Structures are given as structure tokens and as C-alpha cells.
Amino acid sequence: MTKSKHRPSDRAVFGRNLKRARHIKGLSQDALAYESSLSRTFVSDVERAARNISIDNMSRLAAALGIPLHELLDPSRFSDPLDAD
Amino acid sequence: MTKSKHRPSDRAVFGRNLKRARHIKGLSQDALAYESSLSRTFVSDVERAARNISIDNMSRLAAALGIPLHELLDPSRFSDPLDAD
Known part of the structure; x- marks a missing residue:
């Protein structure tokens, strides 16, 4: 199973989208952690793609952000036009 | 965090979409398990939403099926019009 060179991992997409969606909602990591009954460290790890999240x-x-889960895994959502490829 | 009564869980959506996508690709559970280096029991559990998959x-x-992960989590994808709600 080869991964295309340029396609970010699903972990990276989820981490990036989670961070951006959290910022759009104006939530801190602490607030999102509280809303989802998880720890701040856990949220931070997930945003850095350092956690093999279940x-x-x-x-x-996703529920804490009020966003369907599939949107947080969609590379085309929350993408920043300034992202250097 | 209240879950809307009628919205299937993300586990259920992923399990249902995985099974339908596998059928569309004409793969058995064994074949999908082999392609993704997982066990057939694991694939079967995931399709029944009985596994808190990572x-x-x-x-x-998703890679073994050649389908973007976010599509396997999208309730509107692979839905069967005959699904009784």
C-alpha cells in the first residue's frame, strides 16, 4: 500500500482541520477539551497528528465543534489558500 | 453532548459505508483484510460498528479500497435508497 508522496496523512488532515475549526469557533484547546471530555494535552497531540485517535x-x-466528522477529514475543507505545497 | 436521536453514530456510518464500498469493489472481508494487513475478524467487527477503530x-x-477516508464517514455516501429510516 504506497502513500502518494504529496497527500498528507489522514492524521495530518484531521489535526489541521481540527485546529482551524477550533479557531473559527473561537475555542481554546482547554475549552474544546472540556466540551469533549478529553484532556488539553490530548487535543494538542491530536492537532499535531501525534496521536492515533479512535x-x-x-x-x-466533531460533536463538540458541531461539525460532521467527515468534514474534519476532508483535505479540501478548512484548507488555507496560503498553504505552501 | 447530546446525540440527535436519528443520526447514526460515526462508527455505524463507517461500518455501513465500508461494507457497501467493499461490495462495490467486489472484495470479500478476507480480501480487504489481506489488502489492509488487518484480520478478517477485525474487518467484520468494524463493519458491525463493534470496534472503536483508530x-x-x-x-x-480506505487506502485498500482506493477511497478517501472522509467519504467512508459521509452518511450521504453509499446510502441505500431502500434504507428504512
Whole structure:
């Protein structure tokens, strides 16, 4: 199973989208952690793609942000036009 | 965090979409398990929403099917018009 060179991992997409969606909602990591009954460190790890997060915890974070989970895994959502490729 | 009564869980959506996408690709559970270096029991559990699967294993299954992960979590994808709600 080869991964295309340029395609970011799903972990990286989820971490980036989570961070951007959190900023759009004006939430701190602490606030998102509280809303999803997770720890701030956990949220920070997930945003840095450093955590092999489970689907149930992904659901919690998505629900806390009020965003469907699939949108947080869509590379075309929350993308920043200034992202240097 | 209240879950709307009628919205299926993300686990259920992923399991249903995985099964339908596998059928569309004409793969058995064994074949998908082999392609994603997972066990057949694991694939079967995931399709029944009985496994709190990790993002890395979700990525493996999506890559083995050649489908972006976010599509396997989208309730509107692979839905069967005959689904009784």
C-alpha cells in the first residue's frame, strides 16, 4: 500500500482541520477539551497528528465543534489558500 | 453532548459505508483484510460498528479500497435508497 508522496496523512488532515475549526469557533484547546471530555494535552497531540485517535474520540471532538466528522477529514475543507505545497 | 436521536453514530456510518464500498469493489472481508494487513475478524467487527477503530487503521482500509477516508464517514455516501429510516 504506497502513500502518494504529496497527500498528507489522514492524521495530518484531521489535526489541521481540527485546529482551524477550533479557531473559527473561537475555542481554546482547554475549552474544546472540556466540551469533549478529553484532556488539553490530548487535543494538542491530536492537532499535531501525534496521536492515533479512535473513531469515538474523533466523534466527540466533531460533536463538540458541531461539525460532521467527515468534514474534519476532508483535505479540501478548512484548507488555507496560503498553504505552501 | 447530546446525540440527535436519528443520526447514526460515526462508527455505524463507517461500518455501513465500508461494507457497501467493499461490495462495490467486489472484495470479500478476507480480501480487504489481506489488502489492509488487518484480520478478517477485525474487518467484520468494524463493519458491525463493534470496534472503536483508530484513524491509522481507518486509513489502511480506505487506502485498500482506493477511497478517501472522509467519504467512508459521509452518511450521504453509499446510502441505500431502500434504507428504512
